Amino acid sequence: MRAFAIAIVAALIVLPAAAEAPIQLKKGEGLDKVEGNCAACHTLAYIPMNSPYLDAKGWEAEVNKMIKAYGAPIDEADAKAIKEYLSKNYGI
Amino acid sequence: MITRRHLLGTAGASAAFATSGLSLPKFSEAEAAGVPLTPGIPAGVQSIAAMEALPGKKPLIRLADRPPNYEAPLEYLRTPITPNDEFFVRYHLSDIPEVDVKTYRIKVGGDGANGQAELTLDDLKKMPAFEVVAVNQCSGNRRGLSKPHVPGVEWGYGAMGCARWKGARLKDVLDKIGLKKETIEIEFGGADGPAVDTTPDFVKSIPIWKALDESTLVAYEMNGQPLPHFNGFPARVVVPGWTGTYWMKHVNAITALTKPLTAFWMNPAYRIPRGKFPVVARFTSQEYAPNTPITEMVINSLITSHRDGAKIKTGKVTVSGIAWDGGYGIRMVEVSTDSGKTWSTAKLGEDLGRFAFRPWSFELSAKRGKNTVMVNATNKIGQAQVAALIFNGAGYHNNVMQNITLNAA
Numbered sequence: 001m002r003a004f005a006i007a008i009v010a011a012l013i014v015l016p017a018a019a020e021a022p023i024q025l026k027k028g029e030g031l032d033k034v035e036g037n038c039a040a041c042h043t044l045a046y047i048p049m050n051s052p053y054l055d056a057k058g059w060e061a062e063v064n065k066m067i068k069a070y071g072a073p074i075d076e077a078d079a080k081a082i083k084e085y086l087s088k089n090y091g092i
Numbered sequence: 093m094i095t096r097r098h099l100l101g102t103a104g105a106s107a108a109f110a111t112s113g114l115s116l117p118k119f120s121e122a123e124a125a126g127v128p129l130t131p132g133i134p135a136g137v138q139s140i141a142a143m144e145a146l147p148g149k150k151p152l153i154r155l156a157d158r159p160p161n162y163e164a165p166l167e168y169l170r171t172p173i174t175p176n177d178e179f180f181v182r183y184h185l186s187d188i189p190e191v192d193v194k195t196y197r198i199k200v201g202g203d204g205a206n207g208q209a210e211l212t213l214d215d216l217k218k219m220p221a222f223e224v225v226a227v228n229q230c231s232g233n234r235r236g237l238s239k240p241h242v243p244g245v246e247w248g249y250g251a252m253g254c255a256r257w258k259g260a261r262l263k264d265v266l267d268k269i270g271l272k273k274e275t276i277e278i279e280f281g282g283a284d285g286p287a288v289d290t291t292p293d294f295v296k297s298i299p300i301w302k303a304l305d306e307s308t309l310v311a312y313e314m315n316g317q318p319l320p321h322f323n324g325f326p327a328r329v330v331v332p333g334w335t336g337t338y339w340m341k342h343v344n345a346i347t348a349l350t351k352p353l354t355a356f357w358m359n360p361a362y363r364i365p366r367g368k369f370p371v372v373a374r375f376t377s378q379e380y381a382p383n384t385p386i387t388e389m390v391i392n393s394l395i396t397s398h399r400d401g402a403k404i405k406t407g408k409v410t411v412s413g414i415a416w417d418g419g420y421g422i423r424m425v426e427v428s429t430d431s432g433k434t435w436s437t438a439k440l441g442e443d444l445g446r447f448a449f450r451p452w453s454f455e456l457s458a459k460r461g462k463n464t465v466m467v468n469a470t471n472k473i474g475q476a477q478v479a480a481l482i483f484n485g486a487g488y489h490n491n492v493m494q495n496i497t498l499n500a501a
Contacts, residue, residue, distance in 0.1 A: 020157050023140060041287040042186060043158040046245075051136035053241040062243055069356060071290030090136070 023048070030085030033078045041072060051090035059086040127153055128165045130248025131400055133236030137246050148320050150177045155245055159183035160322065163250035169414060170396045172442055172449045173225070174253030176315050181322040182230050182251060182336065184294050184357075187285045191342050193326055198310070200265060204275030204348030209268045213326045216312055219260035224307050226332035226447035227254045227416045228339055231362060231386050235487030242487040249394055254416070254449040257330045259311030263304045265346060271300075274350040276377045278303035280329050280338075281345035292356035296338050297349060298331060299375050307332045307419075307447065310343065332447040333373070333388045333419030335488075337362050352377045362386050368482050369489050370475055373418065388418030391477055392491040393425060393452070393469040400496040406460050409498070412453035415469035421446035423474075427454040428466040431495055432479070435468070446472075458500040466495040 023044040025031055038044060054062065060083045066072040067079060074082070127141045143151040144162070152162035160181050168178035193213050201208030229252035236246035245251075266278065277297040285293055302308060309330040312319065319325040324341030331338040337357075352358075363383040364371075373388040393415035398404070415422045426435040441451030456465065470476040477493045 021140075021142065021144070021154065041291065043156045045140040045156045048136040048139045049134065049141075049155060049246050050241075050243050051134060053134055054243065058243070069292075069360070071286075071288065071292065073288065073290060 021045070026089040028085055028089050030081040033081040034085055037072065037074045037078055037082060038066075041070070047086065047090055052092050054086075054090070055092050056083070056087040059083055059091055062086070128167075128399070129153070130234075130236065130250075133246050133248055134241050137236065146181060146322055148177060149179075149181070149322065152178075152180065153248075153250065155247070159186040159188070161245050163247055164253060165250060166394075166396055166399060169250065169252070169394060169449075170412070172254060172414065172444050172451050173315060174255060174449075176255070176317055176320050176323065179228075179253040179255065179314075179320070179323055180230070180251050182245075183284060183341075185284050185286045185291065187287055189283050189342075190321060191283050191326055196326055196344070198265075198327070198344055198346060200269050200346045202275075202279070202347035202349055204272050204350045205266075206270035206272060207268075211265070211268075213312060216260050216265075216310060216327060219264050221258055222261055222306070222309060223256055223258045224309060224330065224332050224447060225254065225256045225444040226307075226330060227252060227389065227449055228330075228336050229389055229416075231335040231337050231488050232486065234490035237481075237490055237492075238483065238487040239481060240483075242485055244487060251336075254414075254444075255314045256316070256444075257309055257311040258313035258316075259309040259327065259330065261306060262308045262310055262329065262346070263306065265310055266303065266348065269348070271348055272350065275300050275348045276351070277349040277353055279345070279347040279349055279353050280340035280343055281347070282324075282328075282340045283342035283344050294340075294357055295353065295355050296340060296357055297353040297355075297378075298334070298338050299377060302331065302334070302373070302375075310346075333417075335386050335389055337386065358385060363486065364488055365484055368484065371418070372420075372473070386488055389416065390489045390491045391415075391417040391420075391422075391469055391471045391475045393467050393477065393494070395465065395467055395494055395496055397453075398465075398496065398498055400494075402496075402498050404458055404463075404498045404500050406458050406500045409456045409458045409500075410453055411456055411465050411498075412451065413467065414449040414451055416447075416449050417469070417471040417475065419447050420475070421472040422450040422452075422469055423472045424470045425450075425452040425454075426468050426470070427456075428468075428495075429456060429464060431464055432466055432493075438467075456498075458498060460500055463498045463500055464495055465498060466493055468493045 144154040162181040198211040233251035279297040311330045329340040395413040397412040425438040438452040438454040
């Protein structure tokens with residue numbers, strides 16, 4: 001089992017040949033929080049894939065699910081920024 | 093570790109399609125240039141999907157690469173058996189080891205067992221071997237077509253395949269440890285795990301009656317070959333008739349339980365509302381008032397010869413596809429060219445068993461302009477597809493009849 005930070009480092013350093021398809025999300029406030037938290041466990045492709053059909057409440061529920069059901073260690077301030085970014089850039 | 097190739101572009105993809113459907117309509121250049129996505133999925137999928145070949149695979153539609161979620165384009169589903177290198181890939185969690193057969197063991201035990209055992213791959217292969225041709229379909233196949241859309245992997249039609257699986261019967265594996273009469277469920281664990289410790293590991297259980305079914309296998313061969321890594325090497329559970337969530341890949345733990353498994357992946361995940369779907373197979377130890385675990389697949393069919401909107405020539409045109417269900421067997425496939433007013437019976441193809449894709453074909457007399465083709469499959473217990481979506485929050489069990497348009501010139 002890997003620690004949270006190590007997972008990111010491992011993805012960058014241990015797997016240079018396994019380059020993941022780069023997913024360029026829309027630029028906007030909170031993008032750094034999205035990249036820094038969400039990408040630790042999964043490709044950011046899940047975000048555009050699930051758009052545009054969720055409203056602010058829908059994206060809030062998704063972020064809450066990631067934290068509560070999937071155990072993503074995201075602090076409250078980051079979670080708020082992520083919800084706002086997703087709702088503004090990938091919501092309806 | 094996962095390695096990926098990004099070498100195959102659209103040229104490779106179209107070459108692969110050509111070999112998998114020689115006598116069928118070729119893609120136009122316009123179709124081959126883009127990723128062949130299913131109409132109706134969320135618009136955002138277009139921006140992230142790509143044709144990409146995982147090691148040992150032909151190009152599949154990449155929806156996500158961490159964890160890997162790749163679906164088969166329609167052209168790979170034209171045969172009752174899906175080749176291993178065209179078979180879809182689905183994972184929940186992204187820490188996926190390449191299993192070393194030398195150290196691989198399946199731990200068999202649990203509080204419902206009289207004893208315990210550790211099986212190597214060789215131990216499994218020394219047991220009596222059985223084969224079954226069975227459809228492996230992700231519970232969420234066609235989730236992307238849900239109206240309204242629901243969150244998750246936004247699959248089109250291709251999160252499924254059908255293979256000839258060979259392995260030991262699960263009941264023979266369980267005989268090695270002996271079960272107590274109190275055993276109610278059998279739990280499976282696999283070698284893959286989450287990226288962070290706080291994410292629930294992927295574990296599943298099936299009811300004892302299904303575990304003891306003679307068709308339920310611990311399989312080590314797929315279409316006469318070892319399982320591909322991305323389809324569960326060296327062994328996976330095969331639960332014919334039931335959705336893919338129970339078909340544990342890289343299985344390394346088989347546990348007899350006297351109490352219902354409590355795990356995120358059993359509840360709240362993979363649940364359907366009670367009473368909405370006509371499923372026969374029940375999982376009573378996991379049923380609660382509002383919902384129940386998804387179990388068997390619902391009766392369904394897919395047109396594979398043509399895409400919606402395809403251009404054809406006037407005159408005789410053969411439209412073909414596949415039908416499948418939860419293991420009752422396909423009795424009939426009907427086609428309507430007037431959007432459901434009148435129906436004709438399609439010709440059924442090779443029967444590879446009640447759990448397999450059943451091919452069908454229908455000859456249409458295409459007139460100039462728009463021709464519609466609607467399909468409905470019926471199984472041997474009288475279940476048929478639905479005209480309108482039975483909405484549920486996870487987007488499961490979408491077996492709405494297709495009604496595609498073919499444009500004849």
